[in-house]
Amino acid sequence: MSTNKSNRQILEGSQAIAQLINNIKPGVVSAYPITPQTHIVENLAKFKADGKAKYEYVRAESEFAAASIVLGASATGLRVYTATSSQGLLLMNEVVYNIAGMRLPVVMTVANRGVSAPITIWNDHQDAMSVRDAGWIMLFAENHQEAIEQHLLAYKIAEKKKIPVMVNIDGFVLTHTYEGVEVPSSTEIKKFLPDYKPKAGEYLDTAHPRTFGAFAAPAHYMEIRHELHEDLRNCQSEILEEYESLKKLVPNAIKQTEKNAQINNGLVEYYGPKNPKIVLVAMGSLIGTIKDAVDKLNIKSHVKHYVSPTSVGVLKIKTFRPFPDKAIVDILKNAKYCAVIEKAVSLGATDGPLAIDIKSAAKNSIKTKIQSYVVGLGGRDITQDRIARIVVDVQKKDDRMKFVG
């Protein structure tokens, strides 16, 4: 399409993801359209209609049905895909729990959007947070290229560990934005992600009968849930390994590590100095704005008590479930202040959901002051100026959760 470096194209985030999913060659795609996920599934439907795709595209009458269809298709041993947003994810909730409990390797894109009421079509992470306890691996992408990287990791890990993966991409901010991205071809993808061939007994097959989602009495239910929890926790090492493998086998698929990034792996990215005084933690596309804000802090003299960028670092949580507590604490341990900047709220709780997890990981082991900042709910624009103000605010004495914006 362009003479720009290698095979990079300029695409809307949704187009890039749809092209990638087609190249990954799922057996079944099922979805119900909802803003801002719509362009992804419209593109997938169009590929099918134009004869450019081999998957079955099953139109569903609701998100509950779409999730149920991919559950069933996955149980028959096929690679599957679905995508949703907001109320769609809430409507899927029961099936989302079942998919994880049945250990089905479903991959779903969530084009993150706020939740009702009041009705909003705009971006935040409240939809994803509503299913954080469901037993899925949850990845969050900063930009188009990282979304490509994470969808490839998603299929590899889901099919290897029999745990579903949800890739979160910010609605509109990534789905409707044009930017440069490289979508690897089917041939390139195959080097990393082979065809999905589950073993006999792992899927519904009359020759090897088995039951999915069976009844479990008190004597066994707890062990089964405990096992899922442990398996999910242990996926951290798998995510780290597979990220390295992807980097080696399909280097053009991954987001390049920036010069100022000290750490970039499947779980986290840390951008900034070796021994930061302040660390800003966030997930998803907001990270780009934060990086630019932090780089500019040394020339922004209008911000009172400004700190040199040599003492502010940015920690991106790429994998939210399983929660990479050790990786996070290791980065935060020498910092004096930590601002957790998140597009979600746990109504009635002491802090935002990500901040609660970070405080839980840090308790009794580090002295860093950790403060929760709720930003960007329902699409409120998050400016670099707001980020600079949070850097000032986190150094103050109080530590209560704040809504900023």
Next chain:
Amino acid sequence: MKQIRIHGRGGQGVVTAAELIAIAAFNNNKEAQAFPSFGVERTGAPIEAFARIDDKPIRTREHVYHPDILIVQDASVMAAVDVAKGCDEKTIVIINTSLSKDAIKLNLPKENIFPIDATKIALEILGKNIVNTIILGAVAKSTNLFTMDAVKKAIKQKFGGKSQELVDKNIKAVELAYNM
């Protein structure tokens, strides 16, 4: 980094204009980003779209508050929206209007204001008031953001899937705007 803000009304292809700008810049080997200020997309409602162009990867996602280039696709929005907000003495302004430079009520340096009667060209060549490609010709002429070849390629990329006639008409319109 060059930041572009486009004002217009729903149904006039404001978002497509931002996308075409980003595609054209990308065609000239620049990094580019385009995104709408997502409103409730009713036909006729004032809307905005943004683009950024740079030599290095673009990371920030905030709206464009201080545009280097301001595009007004429909001058009637100026009655409802302060289009000049965040602009300065260097901001290049491209306005679709039949008015002359002196008749435009905008508190910005006259030498930076470039009026173009894009609606007239659109009605003549495209048969409807969709001015985004025509504006692109004016941008190519008034700035050095991208070449005309990159614009024509962007039009082919964006509309090629629809019809050859649509591509041809838009290229004709953009050339006319550029040569005015």
